[in-house]
Each structure stands twice: as structure tokens, then as C-alpha cells.
Amino acid sequence: MSAATQARAARRHKAPADFAAAQRLFEEKSWTDGLPVVPPTEALVREMLAHTPLAPHTALGRMEPAKSTVTIEKVAANAVMAGCSPEYFPVVVAAIKALLQPQFHVGSTACTTGGAAPVLIVSGPLAEKLGINAGTACFGGNVKANATIGRAVRLVMRNLGGAKPDGMEKSTLAWPGKISMCFSENEARTPWEPFRVDRGHGHDVTTVSAVATRGIYAVTEGTQETGVGVLETLAGAMRMIGAPVYYQRNVPVVVCLGPEHASEIARSGFSKRGVREYLFEHCRLPVRALRGRGYYAPGCWGPEVERNDDALVPIVSTPDHLWIVVAGGDGRHSAWMPAWNVCEGATAAVEVTAA
Amino acid sequence: MITAAFQTAAQLRAKTLGLEGHPIVVLPHPLASKTEDEVKTIARDLVGSVAGGLTRAA
Known part of the structure; x- marks a missing residue:
């Protein structure tokens, strides 16, 4: 299905007025992630829809692996369920547009035993306006926008994409990003150009970049000067x-620098490109260390590299x-x-209604 | 062909693709850690099922 075609209205269901009884219905239908949800009444969905220029029955595509048609109205219902404030809705829509780009590979993300979940990175002026946390504890806790935007996207993957552990979701372990993982770039403390510019967008737009990862690898450096x-x-x-790197040619690695580290690196004379080039040169492992381990893929770098025990394989291509x-x-x-x-990541611009 | 751990997922996927009832040959799980000889034994045991699935009238 091409983007922005029209689809039918979402099916309506009767839910009990009693909160606990309604929650039981959602649980029985397997529509929740295990947490309580806000019942998506017609009125609440309408409030959500008022914040997007797109018509309710606009189809954004089909969500793998279940291939359900993703309409703006259905996304809005899931955003209500996740607890989003209506003004967050354009960010949720942009995130879904990113997931539906073929290079994101949303079906593989949902089904892999590797336990991948989308990490949503918001960059742009709307992030601060909406209160999407870019600062202290931005990866989790405290902030409604981060928690609910990420959760809305995961509920869409679940309810329209069929990413359910009793079905096609096959994560061996998974990680809490399967509930929600959304944060904003800390642009006020970024010594370089903003992330959205790296992704090919202008300063004035707000973007959502999505990449499926298996978790967060934390790095502490509190001694070096x-x-x-x-x-x-x-x-x-x-x-x-x-x-899952060193043998995946087209996938990105997100390097999230805390503002103090970023400032120290910039003071040492590194541009952002300089940081990328430094890490590309220094994040390398010899073939002898990689051969026959992890996701070893002998065809990835060619026979000359594979025959050479001392050849250094870069973390990304x-x-x-x-x-x-x-x-x-x-x-x-x-x-x-x-x-x-296989997730190459994807970025989409946030579209808002005219003021 | 699918290993047992993925049988339900394979059936759901077939249904999604409009191929409900598509013949699926189920291998023991896990496969990746088996030796070459063990894999050959599994292949010999299941080759008839694979041939049956491929030649079954739609």
C-alpha cells in the first residue's frame, strides 16, 4: 500500500464503564503491554486527531509482521491507550512513519530472538515545547512525554503489527525498551550541530529518528582529564x-554522549565528524578475535580480510x-x-497542524 | 521449515500471508548448536516430510 491512501474506519468495541472491568477486557484481548491503559473513547481519540493535519482514515502503510493497515485513527487510539497528551500526537505519528520506512525493518525488529525495540530520538524545537526530557534521567522515569510517546509506538507495534510474545514476537529476553524508549537530544548543551542536521533535515524542523536496539551499553569515564x-x-x-556489530554492514550505532563528555571532547578540538572518524578508526577488532563467535559472517568483509588474522574489522562500515x-x-x-x-534506522519529520 | 520454538509464529505468519494450512516441517530446537552429523540425521528423518509438503496438491 502506498503512503497516504485512504482506509476504512477502525472497528468500534463496547467496553465496560467500570475501570477495572475495562482493564480486564483489554487484558483478555491482549491489547496491553501489561500496564493499565486509558480506554480510547471516541472523544479522547478525536482530541488526539485534532493535533495532526492528516485525516483520520489516512493509511500510512502496513505494519509487519501482521500487516495490519496503519491509519491515523488507529494510531490515535493507541496513543490514547498509552496515556499521551494530545499535543504529543504529531511526534507519535512521525515515529510511526519512521518505523514504516523499509530500511527500519519493523517486522524483523518485532520477531527477532535478539530482543530489539525501537529507540526514539527526538531532535528539534518541538521537543522542548512538549517537555520531552533531554536532560537528567532522559532514558527513563519521571517524564510523561518520554514514557507515553515511546509506549504509544510500542502499542502500535503490538496491536497493529502483531508484536506479541504469544505470537510472532520471539525475543529470548527483550529489554524495557519494549515498553517505551524515547528521549530528546539535549540541544542546549550540544557543542555541535543538532542531530537532525546529521540526518539531512533543517534546523527549524523537529524530527524523530528510530533505531531498533537490544539495550543500552553504559560507559563511565570519570578520571580522564x-x-x-x-x-x-x-x-x-x-x-x-x-x-550485534562488526559484521553488520549497513546498521548504525548510536553513541549518546552525556553533555559533560561532549563538552570535554569538543574542548579537545573534535568536531562531530571528528568524533565519528576517531571512533571509526579505534572501534576495531582483529579477525582472530571475531572469527567463529557471535554473529560471525565470513562473507561480510571479503576473503582478503577473513584470511588475515590481524586484519582489523571496524564496528560499522x-x-x-x-x-x-x-x-x-x-x-x-x-x-x-x-x-x-538488519535495522538501518530511519528518520521522519514531525508535521503539526497550522497554528 | 522451522524449528519447534517458532512453530506458532510460522503458523501465524502463514495465515497473515493468506496461506493458512501451508505445510510446515518442524525441526527440533535448537538447531544452531547441533553438530554436522546431528543435522544430517535430522535431514534424513525429515526429507520425506519436505518432499511431501512440496508435492502436496494445493
């Missing part, structure tokens, strides 16, 4: 066996696959998140 020292520690942490984002609050901590296996 230079930016190069921080980068050395970060690269050391990323040179690890067992992460090009520096541009390193997504550098500044986020978080005070403290000398950063994190990296390798994309899952």
Missing part, C-alpha cells in the same frame, strides 16, 4: 565481542553509521546502542 581520554574509554567499551547524539544531565556518563542486525 581530556576529551581524547573520554573517546579512548568509549572506544575501549565498544570493542566488545557479542554485540562507514563513519556516517555512527549516530552521535548529546543527551542526559550532569555527570560523566555516556552510552552506546548498537542497532539490531
Whole structure:
């Protein structure tokens, strides 16, 4: 189905007025992630729809693996269920548009034993306006916008994509990103151009970038006194066996720098491109360490590399696959998140209604 | 062909694709950690089922 075609109205269901009874219905239907949901009444869905320029029956595509048609109205119902405030809805829609881009591979993300879940990175002026947390504890807790936007996207994957553990979702372990994982770039403390510019968008727009990852690899550097020292520690942490990298040519790795680390690195004279190039050169492992382990794929780098025990394999195939984002609050901590296996990540611009 | 751990997922996927009742040959799980000899034994045991599925009238 092409984008922005028209589809039928979503089916209506009768739910009990009693809160607990309604929750039991949602649980019996397997429409929830285990947490209580807000019943998506006609009135609440209408409020959500008022915040998008797109008509309710606009079809954005089909969500793999169940292939259900994703309409704006159905996304709105899931956003209500997740607890979103109506003004968040354009961000939810942009996130869904990103997931539906073929290079995101939403069906594989939903089905893999690897336990991947979308990480949503919001960049742009709307992030602050909507209160999407970019600072202290931005990866989890406290903030409604982060919690509910991420959850709405996961409920769409569940209820329209069929990503349910009793069906096609097959994660061995999964991670809490399967409930919700959304944060904003800390643009006020970014020493470089904003992330959306790296993704090909202008300063004035707000974007949502989505990438499926298996979790967060935290890195602490509280001793080194230079930016190069921080980068050395970060690269050391990323040179690890067992992460789904080094043999996946087209997938990105998100490097989320805490503002203090970012500032120290910038003071050492690194541009953002410089950071990407440093990590590309230093996040490498020898073939002898990788051969026969993890997701070893002998055809990936060609026979010349594979025959050479000392050949150094880079974590990604090009520096541009390193997504550098500044986020978080005070403290000398950063994190990296390798994309899952086939997910190349995707970005969509947020469309809002005319003021 | 699918390993036992993915049987339900395979059936649901077939239904999604409009192929309900599509013949599915189920292998023991896990397969990835089996030796080459073990895999050959499984292949010999199941080759008849695969041939049956491929030649079954739609």
C-alpha cells in the first residue's frame, strides 16, 4: 500500500464503564503491554486527531509482521491507550512513519530472538515545547512525554503489527525498551550541530529518528582529564565481542554522549565528524578475535580480510553509521546502542497542524 | 521449515500471508548448536516430510 491512501474506519468495541472491568477486557484481548491503559473513547481519540493535519482514515502503510493497515485513527487510539497528551500526537505519528520506512525493518525488529525495540530520538524545537526530557534521567522515569510517546509506538507495534510474545514476537529476553524508549537530544548543551542536521533535515524542523536496539551499553569515564581520554574509554567499551556489530554492514550505532563528555571532547578540538572518524578508526577488532563467535559472517568483509588474522574489522562500515547524539544531565556518563542486525534506522519529520 | 520454538509464529505468519494450512516441517530446537552429523540425521528423518509438503496438491 502506498503512503497516504485512504482506509476504512477502525472497528468500534463496547467496553465496560467500570475501570477495572475495562482493564480486564483489554487484558483478555491482549491489547496491553501489561500496564493499565486509558480506554480510547471516541472523544479522547478525536482530541488526539485534532493535533495532526492528516485525516483520520489516512493509511500510512502496513505494519509487519501482521500487516495490519496503519491509519491515523488507529494510531490515535493507541496513543490514547498509552496515556499521551494530545499535543504529543504529531511526534507519535512521525515515529510511526519512521518505523514504516523499509530500511527500519519493523517486522524483523518485532520477531527477532535478539530482543530489539525501537529507540526514539527526538531532535528539534518541538521537543522542548512538549517537555520531552533531554536532560537528567532522559532514558527513563519521571517524564510523561518520554514514557507515553515511546509506549504509544510500542502499542502500535503490538496491536497493529502483531508484536506479541504469544505470537510472532520471539525475543529470548527483550529489554524495557519494549515498553517505551524515547528521549530528546539535549540541544542546549550540544557543542555541535543538532542531530537532525546529521540526518539531512533543517534546523527549524523537529524530527524523530528510530533505531531498533537490544539495550543500552553504559560507559563511565570519570578520571580522564581530556576529551581524547573520554573517546579512548568509549572506544575501549565498544570493542566488545557479542554485540550485534562488526559484521553488520549497513546498521548504525548510536553513541549518546552525556553533555559533560561532549563538552570535554569538543574542548579537545573534535568536531562531530571528528568524533565519528576517531571512533571509526579505534572501534576495531582483529579477525582472530571475531572469527567463529557471535554473529560471525565470513562473507561480510571479503576473503582478503577473513584470511588475515590481524586484519582489523571496524564496528560499522562507514563513519556516517555512527549516530552521535548529546543527551542526559550532569555527570560523566555516556552510552552506546548498537542497532539490531538488519535495522538501518530511519528518520521522519514531525508535521503539526497550522497554528 | 522451522524449528519447534517458532512453530506458532510460522503458523501465524502463514495465515497473515493468506496461506493458512501451508505445510510446515518442524525441526527440533535448537538447531544452531547441533553438530554436522546431528543435522544430517535430522535431514534424513525429515526429507520425506519436505518432499511431501512440496508435492502436496494445493
